[in-house]
Amino acid sequence: MLTLKQTRRVHSALIGLIAWAIALLLFFPIFWMVLTSFKTEIDAFASPPQFIFHPTLDNYLHIQERSGYLRFAWNSITIALGSTVLGLLFAIPAAYSMAFHPTHRTKGTLLWMLSTKMLPPVGVLVPIYLLAKQFGLLDSRIALIVIYTLINLPIMVWMIYTYFKDIPRDILEAARMDGASTLQEIVRVLLPISKGGIASTVLLSLILCWNEAFWSLNLTSSQAAPLTALIASYSSPEGLFWAKLSAVSTLACAPIVIFGWISQKQLVRGLSFGAVK
Amino acid sequence: MADLKIRDLKKGFEGHAVIKGIDLDVNDREFVVFVGPSGCGKSTLLRLIAGLEEVTSGTISLDERDITDESPARRDLAMVFQTYALYPHMTVRKNMSFALDLAKVGKQEVESKVNEAARILELGPLLERKPKQLSGGQRQRVAIGRAIVRNPKIFLFDEPLSNLDAALRVQMRLELARLHKELKATMIYVTHDQVEAMTLADKVVVLSAGRIEQVGSPLELYHHPANLFVAGFIGTPKMGFLKGTISRADASGCEVELEAGCRIILPRAAEASAVGTPVTLGIRPEHIGVTDAGAGSFDVTADVSERLGSDTFCHVRTTSGEPLTIRIPGDFRDVYGECLGLTLDADRCHLFDAEGQAIRPLMRQAA
Numbered sequence: 001m002l003t004l005k006q007t008r009r010v011h012s013a014l015i016g017l018i019a020w021a022i023a024l025l026l027f028f029p030i031f032w033m034v035l036t037s038f039k040t041e042i043d044a045f046a047s048p049p050q051f052i053f054h055p056t057l058d059n060y061l062h063i064q065e066r067s068g069y070l071r072f073a074w075n076s077i078t079i080a081l082g083s084t085v086l087g088l089l090f091a092i093p094a095a096y097s098m099a100f101h102p103t104h105r106t107k108g109t110l111l112w113m114l115s116t117k118m119l120p121p122v123g124v125l126v127p128i129y130l131l132a133k134q135f136g137l138l139d140s141r142i143a144l145i146v147i148y149t150l151i152n153l154p155i156m157v158w159m160i161y162t163y164f165k166d167i168p169r170d171i172l173e174a175a176r177m178d179g180a181s182t183l184q185e186i187v188r189v190l191l192p193i194s195k196g197g198i199a200s201t202v203l204l205s206l207i208l209c210w211n212e213a214f215w216s217l218n219l220t221s222s223q224a225a226p227l228t229a230l231i232a233s234y235s236s237p238e239g240l241f242w243a244k245l246s247a248v249s250t251l252a253c254a255p256i257v258i259f260g261w262i263s264q265k266q267l268v269r270g271l272s273f274g275a276v277k
Numbered sequence: 278m279a280d281l282k283i284r285d286l287k288k289g290f291e292g293h294a295v296i297k298g299i300d301l302d303v304n305d306r307e308f309v310v311f312v313g314p315s316g317c318g319k320s321t322l323l324r325l326i327a328g329l330e331e332v333t334s335g336t337i338s339l340d341e342r343d344i345t346d347e348s349p350a351r352r353d354l355a356m357v358f359q360t361y362a363l364y365p366h367m368t369v370r371k372n373m374s375f376a377l378d379l380a381k382v383g384k385q386e387v388e389s390k391v392n393e394a395a396r397i398l399e400l401g402p403l404l405e406r407k408p409k410q411l412s413g414g415q416r417q418r419v420a421i422g423r424a425i426v427r428n429p430k431i432f433l434f435d436e437p438l439s440n441l442d443a444a445l446r447v448q449m450r451l452e453l454a455r456l457h458k459e460l461k462a463t464m465i466y467v468t469h470d471q472v473e474a475m476t477l478a479d480k481v482v483v484l485s486a487g488r489i490e491q492v493g494s495p496l497e498l499y500h501h502p503a504n505l506f507v508a509g510f511i512g513t514p515k516m517g518f519l520k521g522t523i524s525r526a527d528a529s530g531c532e533v534e535l536e537a538g539c540r541i542i543l544p545r546a547a548e549a550s551a552v553g554t555p556v557t558l559g560i561r562p563e564h565i566g567v568t569d570a571g572a573g574s575f576d577v578t579a580d581v582s583e584r585l586g587s588d589t590f591c592h593v594r595t596t597s598g599e600p601l602t603i604r605i606p607g608d609f610r611d612v613y614g615e616c617l618g619l620t621l622d623a624d625r626c627h628l629f630d631a632e633g634q635a636i637r638p639l640m641r642q643a644a
């Protein structure tokens with residue numbers, strides 16, 4: 001018979017094992033992608049798959065030579081940042097008004113905003129394409145910035161709204177009594193208090209923009225194409241080159257993974273420091 | 278100078294009236310306390326004065342200037358909130374200087390004003406701390422400090438002590454009274470604690486369901502409540518009420534027959550036609566005498582007693598079933614279930630008509 005203590009130990013060992021298995025299962029495709037990116041195309045195709053091989057940087061060199069990775073990366077960065085900043089400019093005032101000056105329509109407005117996310121994007125592809133063409137914005141970063149902002153705005157407003165909701169009104173009213181204008185109230189009191197929430201919203205928006213592939217593929221060709229378009233260009237026209245596809249995917253993922261990893265600590269800190277009272 | 282005049286002020290939330298027509302003057306250097314039961318609109322009235330809520334109708338003017346539609350920032354009033362509402366991301370010093378910084382006051386002046394407030398409130402050693410590193414009492418002092426540095430025309434307090442423990446509340450109450458004298462400030466203070474109201478106020482405003490029931494000094498309210506509501510609200514333990522009818526009336530006084538089983542002659546002027554009208558007699562616990570059964574004006578059955586050492590609160594029930602509380606100085610034997618006789622001091626009795634309005638006593642002839 002096992003003692004209670006032993007049973008517990010077996011339990012926690014089992015749970016640990018399962019957790020590890022799931023984590024590995026989730027991580028494996030990424031690991032395989034990175035591994036494949038260092039193989040030659042022949043090794044990449046080998047069956048059964050090889051774990052031991054001669055690593056090579058050829059794929060990465062090829063990508064930089066053929067397409068200029070940095071140009072795509074720069075587009076991704078500017079589009080993601082531009083759209084996030086633009087989104088904040090609309091989301092913060094919107095969330096402020098809904099959280100601190102609600103009317104009987106506020107709840108409905110919030111739900112309506114979210115409901116726009118249920119429309120399949122392809123449903124508005126033609127009108128948006130035509131609009132972009134009309135304004136001469138095809139293959140321009142402006143077009144993507146505006147569209148990404150529109151796509152992410154409901155989520156940004158919702159997120160910031162939930163953070164603002166948790167802030168006692170009294171604090172803002174105190175600022176108002178102290179002589180603050182609405183702008184000063186937001187900039188000097190509200191934003192510093194909710195910086196953790198704003199930071200996670202920014203992070204989410206950056207990730208969503210970075211990973212967006214539908215509109216970037218349909219509205220850009222060369223000038224404004226971000227990394228998602230670069231990946232796509234390796235998958236279709238020249239048949240399947242697993243190793244190069246893996247290399248370009250690794251390159252596309254790496255910045256956002258590193259960014260997320262760095263900001264993680266920042267985020268946790270921001271969130272716990274935001275605690276009021 | 279700070280003279281606040283409120284005229285026919287009304288406020289409704291989505292058509293539901295909360296403040297139903299308030300007329301009130303707050304004079305310079307006065308300490309005015311709003312009391313009333315929960316939900317009667319005290320906070321709403323204070324927030325209307327502060328400008329945090331828009332009025333539905335009526336006017337508010339400060340020193341002859343109409344501020345009804347002025348933004349809170351430009352009213353020159355400071356408010357201390359129940360939850361303190363300190364800026365959590367700023368140090369104590371920054372919390373206190375925020376308003377001055379916004380007003381672009383010179384660095385040196387800010388420094389000296391903050392230091393002065395810190396001295397008055399003994400916050401000196403805490404100036405560089407963040408609010409969450411402070412105790413409740415210290416936070417409350419910072420919130421008061423934030424108001425002091427602005428030197429506002431009127432200080433507004435919304436139940437500032439209700440989040441503190443009992444001992445600290447007593448201490449802060451004294452500090453507020455001292456502050457009022459020291460700063461020669463005008464203060465409006467909301468509370469539902471009538472001890473705070475009685476001890477702090479120059480003028481108490483008793484509110485009920487969005488209306489003023491009575492305005493007066495604490496002792497005026499205690500000795501001459503204008504109606505049943507004020508009589509029952511002011512004073513702990515509560516005033517006792519006995520139902521009765523006027524049985525005889527003439528110019529020298531009127532006789533009331535109580536359901537509890539006695540007749541008492543009160544110095545009230547009443548028309549002979551008043552005979553037979555129902556009235557309520559009010560008597561404070563400290564104005565009831567206790568004797569043996571049969572020896573007083575009427576008999577009651579004793580319920581439990583609360584012995585506080587200094588006083589004993591003896592709860593009794595009349596033969597007609599009305600509860601009364603008697604305050605007996607010092608210790609008193611446990612009389613649970615016994616029959617006692619009570620005497621009422623006719624000069625100390627309050628009389629209310631069927632509408633609950635007080636019937637004023639006859640003016641005493643000067644001796």
Ligand SMILES: Nc1ncnc2c1ncn2[C@@H]1O[C@H](COP(=O)(O)OP(=O)(O)OP(=O)(O)O)[C@@H](O)[C@H]1O
Nearest residue numbers: 290291295313314315316317318319320321322469
């Ligand atoms: N923003 C609001 N919207 C709708 N109703 C409100 C609002 N603020 C207050 N009320 C209502 O107005 C009434 C008075 O509220 P108020 O806060 O002034 O009461 P109070 O006297 O301060 O009570 P308490 O002693 O509990 O603080 C309440 O019935 C409340 O429900």
Ligand SMILES: [Mg+2]
Nearest residue numbers: 319320321436
């Ligand atoms: Mg209140």
